[in-house]
Amino acid sequence: MSHDAQPDASLYIAGRFAEGEGEALPVHYPYDGAVIATLRAATPKQVAQAMAAAQAAQPAWAALRPVERGRVLIRAAQIIRDRAEELARLETLDTGKPIQETRVADWPSGAEALEYFGGLAPTVTGQAIPLGGDFVYTIREALGVCAGIGAWNYPSQIACWKAAPALAMGNAMVFKPSEETPLGALKLAEILTEAGLPPGIFNVVQGGGAVGAALATDPRVAKVSLTGSVATGQKVYAAAAEGMRHVTMELGGKSPLIVFDDASLEDAVGAAVLANFYSSGQVCSNGTRVFVQEGILPAFLERLAKRLAAVRIGDPLDEATQHGPIISPAQLCKVRAAIERGQSEGARLVCGGPGEGTFVPPTVFAGVTDDMWIAREEIFGPVMSVLGFATEAEAVARANATPYGLAAGVFTRDLARGHRVAAALQAGTTWINAYNLTPVEAPFGGVKLSGIGRENSAAAIEHYSQLKSVYVGMGGVDAPY
Numbered sequence: 001m002s003h004d005a006q007p008d009a010s011l012y013i014a015g016r017f018a019e020g021e022g023e024a025l026p027v028h029y030p031y032d033g034a035v036i037a038t039l040r041a042a043t044p045k046q047v048a049q050a051m052a053a054a055q056a057a058q059p060a061w062a063a064l065r066p067v068e069r070g071r072v073l074i075r076a077a078q079i080i081r082d083r084a085e086e087l088a089r090l091e092t093l094d095t096g097k098p099i100q101e102t103r104v105a106d107w108p109s110g111a112e113a114l115e116y117f118g119g120l121a122p123t124v125t126g127q128a129i130p131l132g133g134d135f136v137y138t139i140r141e142a143l144g145v146c147a148g149i150g151a152w153n154y155p156s157q158i159a160c161w162k163a164a165p166a167l168a169m170g171n172a173m174v175f176k177p178s179e180e181t182p183l184g185a186l187k188l189a190e191i192l193t194e195a196g197l198p199p200g201i202f203n204v205v206q207g208g209g210a211v212g213a214a215l216a217t218d219p220r221v222a223k224v225s226l227t228g229s230v231a232t233g234q235k236v237y238a239a240a241a242e243g244m245r246h247v248t249m250e251l252g253g254k255s256p257l258i259v260f261d262d263a264s265l266e267d268a269v270g271a272a273v274l275a276n277f278y279s280s281g282q283v284c285s286n287g288t289r290v291f292v293q294e295g296i297l298p299a300f301l302e303r304l305a306k307r308l309a310a311v312r313i314g315d316p317l318d319e320a321t322q323h324g325p326i327i328s329p330a331q332l333c334k335v336r337a338a339i340e341r342g343q344s345e346g347a348r349l350v351c352g353g354p355g356e357g358t359f360v361p362p363t364v365f366a367g368v369t370d371d372m373w374i375a376r377e378e379i380f381g382p383v384m385s386v387l388g389f390a391t392e393a394e395a396v397a398r399a400n401a402t403p404y405g406l407a408a409g410v411f412t413r414d415l416a417r418g419h420r421v422a423a424a425l426q427a428g429t430t431w432i433n434a435y436n437l438t439p440v441e442a443p444f445g446g447v448k449l450s451g452i453g454r455e456n457s458a459a460a461i462e463h464y465s466q467l468k469s470v471y472v473g474m475g476g477v478d479a480p481y
Contacts, residue, residue: 003029003036003317005093005183010039010206011046012189014053015199020206021046025179030096030325030358031316039182041207047174047214050203054145054172055220057200062142062170066121069168073118075195076188080111087187089317091156094181096358097279098321105279109440110160110188113456116440117164124169124461133474140465142170143246144222147215149236150177151227152327153282153380156184161440162225163188163202165460171223174203176215180327182206216240223247223464227284229378230404230449237452248453248463250284250445252378253406256399257287257435258421260392261295263411264433268292269303271411271435272384277311277362278436280324281382282331285407285444287435289368289375290386291395297388301366304386305351308362325358326381335360335381342374342383352382370398378404392421400426406450409435428454 005027009017020040027037042050061069080087084107091102126138148162155177166173177185185204192202205211212232216224216239223246226236233251240247257275259268275287292300316324326332336354342365343349352363360382368375368385375385389395399408408427412418418432428446431437438444438456445454453463 003034003093005036005090007037007039007183007186010182011042011050012186012202012204013046013050014057014203015193017186018046022207025182025206027094027182028328029093030327033358036093037183039206041179042205042211044214047205047211047218050174050205051145051218051220053200054174054203057198058142058144058170058172061172061198061201064170066124066168066170069170070118070121072192072196073114073121073164073168076192076197077111077115077118079191079195080107080114084108087156090183090187092316094155094183095152096316096325096327098316098324100319100322101279106154106157109157109438112440113160113164117168117460120458120461121168124465134472135474136469136471139468139470140169140461141468143464143466144171145220146171146173146223146225146464147218147221148173148175149212149215149224149226149228150175150185151284152178152180153279153284155181156188158227159185159188161455163192165455165464166225167197167201169461169465171464172201174205174215174221176205176207176211179206179208212236213239216245217242219243221245226250233451246463248445248455249451250455251406251449251451252284252380253404253446253450254289254376254378254402255285255287255404255407255409255427256289256291256425257409258291258389258395258399258411259293259296259300260410260412260414260417261293262413263296264413265296265299265303267433268411269300269307271409272304273307273362275409275435276384277308277323277382280326280360282327282380283436285429285436285438287407287409288379288383288385289399290384291389291399292386293395294388294390297386301350301364301386304364308351308364311362313359313361323359323362323382326360331381332358332360335379335383338374338377338379338381338383339363342368342372342385345372345374347372347374347385350386370401376402392417396421396424400424403449404446405448406446407431
């Protein structure tokens with residue numbers, strides 16, 4: 001069956017599609033490896049054209065009444081909802097995620113971000129600070145041109161999460177999606193134009209690391225927002241620092257999920273499944289170290305294995321499919337190598353394994369110790385490590401013994417303990433009796449090596465704007481000489 005998803009052209013600059021003039025970028029359907037589109041990377045000259053278009057268009061966009069900017073974003077959210085099925089199918093072809101996921105998680109989350117920041121835009125105001133007779137007032141201004149660099153696991157959601165606050169605050173954006181999943185950002189650019197966004201305010205360039213580096217170092221860029229691995233984040237952050245550019249870094253993690261013996265077993269198992277196997281485990285905030293109190297450890301593993309035995313693996317476009325393929329052959333190799341390493345280190349394989357073809361089934365290791373590689377390194381695939389613990393203090397100490405700090409979860413019926421443990425966990429996003437829910441109303445981001453800055457919520461406004469103080473002198477000027 002043909003799954004042609006060829007866009008009108010590879011780039012989107014100044015409100016129009018343009019063909020890239022760089023290397024060919026074939027787009028593969030992860031399920032069967034079929035080429036569904038062939039794009040071309042942007043050349044340095046084309047990246048410069050996108051930057052120039054953004055720089056030229058941004059001042060007039062920033063000068064609009066915020067409510068007018070907001071209207072464009074809200075209209076774009078409605079267009080996304082009107083085309084929900086077409087966009088879900090495109091996302092499934094681009095990422096290999098089951099259509100039952102892309103219908104509810106990807107573009108819908110993007111639409112919520114556009115709607116939220118569209119509504120928030122007119123409410124952003126400054127302060128008046130009295131000083132006796134004189135006073136100071138503050139203005140929250142746009143930064144200018146923002147560069148966005150996306151990841152392949154939630155490509156369209158990420159594009160919206162970055163574009164929405166940036167555009168709401170009067171910035172322009174040049175966005176580079178992952179070369180693995182380049183299609184959604186082009187669709188977003190087209191939808192924003194249809195919603196009334198002026199040409200040049202949201203541009204899309206394609207390419208690999210060289211194009212990303214060009215964005216991070218361009219003197220016209222005021223801010224770089226990256227979603228990606230820790231290693232990529234360290235490079236991009238260093239490049240941005242040379243020009244004192246603002247940054248938001250949403251990076252990876254090795255997040256803990258702590259299950260106490262008083263927790264609802266069924267809910268805790270369900271959360272562990274969501275925290276490890278949704279999107280075939282390719283989620284940055286996944287709780288891949290599941291700490292289970294010793295009293296319920298055998299029951300937890302038994303229930304987990306039973307639920308995972310019923311998972312339906314197959315064609316992502318089949319509505320019954322619950323677990324899709326891994327994004328690429330390179331990622332498949334990494335995940336399978338991690339599973340092999342877990343076995344060689346002596347962890348016990350409860351279910352799953354390396355899988356066949358483009359699939360890795362939900363895989364659970366028990367008897368994992370903190371020093372094992374699979375308990376320390378981000379695998380970014382459907383591999384769960386289950387670790388036993390005795391006391392609350394021990395669980396918290398071991399959970400925090402990692403250089404990462406993106407997310408964490410705790411399951412308990414003891415409300416005081418839930419809040420106490422959440423407060424003690426070193427993570428930017430924590431859940432009590434839930435996992436991996438990221439509503440646009442709440443800030444999302446990491447601590448330690450997992451990142452800097454926050455996406456979503458009113459907090460994101462601070463990362464896409466800057467404060468200007470205006471001192472107003474109401475009397476004479478008294479100089480000493």
